[in-house]
Amino acid sequence: MTEKSGQSGRKTLSSSVIAWGLILVVVTGIVSWFSFAAVYGVGVETGNSASNGSGNGGTTTGPTGPDYVYLAINANPDRNQSTDQYTPANFTVPSHTELVFVITNYDNGENAPASIYTQVNGTVGNLEYLNGSATGVSSIPVGQVSHTFTILRGPYAGFSVALPAAGTSSPSVVSFTAYFNETGTFTWQCMAPCDSYSMAGLGFMMGTMTVA
Ligand SMILES: [Cu+2]
Numbered sequence: 001m002t003e004k005s006g007q008s009g010r011k012t013l014s015s016s017v018i019a020w021g022l023i024l025v026v027v028t029g030i031v032s033w034f035s036f037a038a039v040y041g042v043g044v045e046t047g048n049s050a051s052n053g054s055g056n057g058g059t060t061t062g063p064t065g066p067d068y069v070y071l072a073i074n075a076n077p078d079r080n081q082s083t084d085q086y087t088p089a090n091f092t093v094p095s096h097t098e099l100v101f102v103i104t105n106y107d108n109g110e111n112a113p114a115s116i117y118t119q120v121n122g123t124v125g126n127l128e129y130l131n132g133s134a135t136g137v138s139s140i141p142v143g144q145v146s147h148t149f150t151i152l153r154g155p156y157a158g159f160s161v162a163l164p165a166a167g168t169s170s171p172s173v174v175s176f177t178a179y180f181n182e183t184g185t186f187t188w189q190c191m192a193p194c195d196s197y198s199m200a201g202l203g204f205m206m207g208t209m210t211v212a
Helices: 002-040 196-200
Strands: 067-073 091-093 099-105 145-150 160-164 172-178 184-189 206-211
Touching: 067 091, 067 145, 099 145, 099 160, 145 184, 160 172, 196 206
Parallel strands: 067 099, 091 206
Antiparallel strands: 099 172, 145 160, 184 206
């Protein structure tokens, strides 16, 4: 009984040793394979390969996304501030680049412009997108226009987007895509009669867009 149990114990022990030995061999084999693969670069696929076969070191430039331009109107705690203002009013964008403008208007005032300034002109597709909608619009009803972003002179004369008034508790957000390829500094202005001081004031409802 004692001996039998002893033998049984030894048998179990040697089975365990064999089992652990096998595991060790398998693990060592796997580790060795990966080391080999890592060193010699075979058999390991990591999805997107950086190599494009150009033979110049494999450096590739992937597609780049658009540059975003964020502008806000009356983005101060007093949404009905008496002096209407874009921030920033003077800014720089890169030329020959897909630009996505996002203009957030906190002003709930409506300032009906001349009908031409209810239209969207000069953006990609002559469209703008309201509050994240995937469907573009080519104009805003005149009674809903709060401000515009309009260029009257220079190579971009006629560029214009209309910005609807904010709701009582949330801003309106207009986005659009545009390319500006001629470099220089160009004046933009609001053509909705919002506030006479701002409309004539550089840095308020008038500013400069520098294309560099
Ligand atoms: Cu304005």
